[in-house]
Amino acid sequence: MTTSNDQTDDGTKLAQDGNGPDDPDMAFMTQAHYERESHRDLTTEIMFAIADAADVAPVDIKDPPLYECVDIAAIEDGFFGRRSPTDP
Known part of the structure; x- marks a missing residue:
C-alpha cells in the first residue's frame, strides 16, 4: 500500500x-514485454531487461544468480495464474 x-x-x-x-x-x-505463449521464457526476458538496463550483454551477468533474487514461478502465477497440468 x-x-x-x-x-x-x-x-x-x-x-x-x-x-x-x-x-x-x-x-x-x-521496459520489457513478455507473453507467456512466446518462445522465450520469463527468466530470459528478465535477464535481457537487466542486461539492457546495465548496458551489458546478457551473458555478462553472472552474479547473483537470478533464481536467488527473484521467484520467477511466483511472478508468473501472480500475473498469469497457475498453469494447468495440460498446458505445454
Whole structure:
C-alpha cells in the first residue's frame, strides 16, 4: 500500500518516469514485454531487461544468480495464474 504516488508506507521512493538529475535514487531504465505463449521464457526476458538496463550483454551477468533474487514461478502465477497440468 502506498501513502502517496511516489513512495511506499515505509518511505521507500518508487521509480517514476522523468526523475531528474537531482533525484538519482531511482530512474526508469528499461521496459520489457513478455507473453507467456512466446518462445522465450520469463527468466530470459528478465535477464535481457537487466542486461539492457546495465548496458551489458546478457551473458555478462553472472552474479547473483537470478533464481536467488527473484521467484520467477511466483511472478508468473501472480500475473498469469497457475498453469494447468495440460498446458505445454
